[in-house]
Amino acid sequence: MDPHKFHKIDENLPCSEVAQLKFLCMDLIPKKRLETVTDAKELFLRLEEQALLDDGLLIPELLITIGHLDLLGILEMSKDDVERNLLQRDMSSKGVSDYRKMLFRISEDMTEENLRAVKFLVELPRSKLGTSATFLDVMIEMEKLQKLGEDNLDELYNVLDKCDKQLACRIEAYRAREQGGRLPLREVFGNEQVSLPVENMQRYQMETGNGWRRDSLVPDSDTEPRPGEYYNMTRRPLGYCLIINNYNFKERSSLANRTGTNKDKDDLSRVFCRMHFKVEVQDDLTASDMKEMIKQFAKKDHTQMGAFVCCVLSHGEKGIVLGVDGKEVEIRELTMPIAECRTLASKPKLFFIQACQGSESQDGVWTADSPENATEGEEYEADAYNPASRFIPIEADMLIGMATVGHYQSFRHTRKGSIYIQELCNQLEILCPRREDILSILTKVNHEVSMRMLRGRKQMPEPRYTLTKKLVLPMD
Helix, strand or coil, X not given: CCHHHHHHXXXXXXXXXXXXXXXXXXXXXXXXXXXXXXXXXXXHHHXXXXXXXXXXXXXXXXXXHCCCHHHHHHHCCCHHHHHHHHHCCCCCCCCCCHHHHHHHHHHHCCCHHHHHHHHHHCCCCHHHCCCCCCHHHHHHHHHHCCCCECCECHHHHHHHHHHCHHHHHHHHHHHHHCCCCEEEEECCCCCCEEEEEHHHCCEEEEECCCCCEEXXXXXXXXXXXXXXXXXXXXXXXXXEEEEEXXXXXXXCCCCCCCCCHHHHHHHHHHHHHHCCEEEEEEECCCHHHHHHHHHHHHHCCCCCCCEEEEEEECCEECCEEECCCXXXXXXXXXXXXXXXXXXXXXXXXXXXXXXXXXXXCEECCCCCCCCCCCCCCCCEEECECCCCCCCCCCCCCEEEEECCCCCECCEEECCCEEHHHHHHHHHHHHHHHHCCCHHHHHHHHXXXXXXXXXXXXXXXXXXXXXXXXXXXXXXX
């Protein structure tokens, strides 16, 4: 490579960014040779010594990873050129490992507050954790003490999980990608886990105890969807995911607490983190707080986002959900501000509502979360309340996934979470990696939930939508 180009790139990289490049190259350059590097020019020479610059892609890959797209012009390349060439890169060529990139991206989103928490929680000599130590420094020390590695992520995960669950999700997503090309499949009945190799998933078949059978086709690798038929899901982050989790009703109303809802909250957070959403959880909101929270998200600038998700876990009745003060919020009061948000125009807006839509039960349960028949001692409860019904309007590019059809109860296990939310999370994790669209996934959720017999009763979810394109949520 032209040394003049080395020099021009080096002039634009401060010491902090050279440290980032060194971290990304730790698996490529011998440790002793890397320790003496003080600037980008020296780093590039070390890479050249290892014959790592022959394909001309490593330096552009490094620059893209640290966000210096402006320096690609020095190499007479664009981001699109680099990404296209990386996809075609020879398997024998070395690049930055996915492991390093994952750790680096976590460091990029590490706040000062979280960094202080990490330093407090991690078991490292205090001398290595001075005020000037960055998160990259912390991870380097962890690697030296064999507390961190590609197959040794537990300690870092546990530390991050205590201070920022969204960062911990990055590790979980990385582990899922590294499972040797195998995807988990939960059996229709029971908790046993099986997996199938990706190469055998061109066609799969599921069958339940009553003989229902479904073939599902995964698109062939050479079948490219036409761009206009699909919503653009390439933004990172993809969008905001607001989770309203109402548990504590007893303090402010006559309704029972929603035991088990935190399992739903945690699983939704994990799944939507894997889909590249910025997840925000709000616990125990009153009716007015719920409406105000939605208005705040409607006022945000979503220009750089591709979608919006809101999950509401509460008591409810047809067309309404309840705040922890027992007061009503019409579902349209949650959907309309988002529908009217200009920066979300023509983008998918998804609402998943875990709440009863009435007090009737479908023959066929678990008990329901209602004043009449829900007590905290029961293992199964329903999210019911019984005022007059409401009509739910639905605007363009919107999907509302209801846990149950109108007038009926939905059910929640007091330890394992609600049937609807748990099945939704399960099917998203199974089918999103196979590029199934959201309506196909919700059809599968409907089937699985409807097959459950809960103390003699059933539940049937109800998706309502005005999506104008196919929606395939990413999970990678």
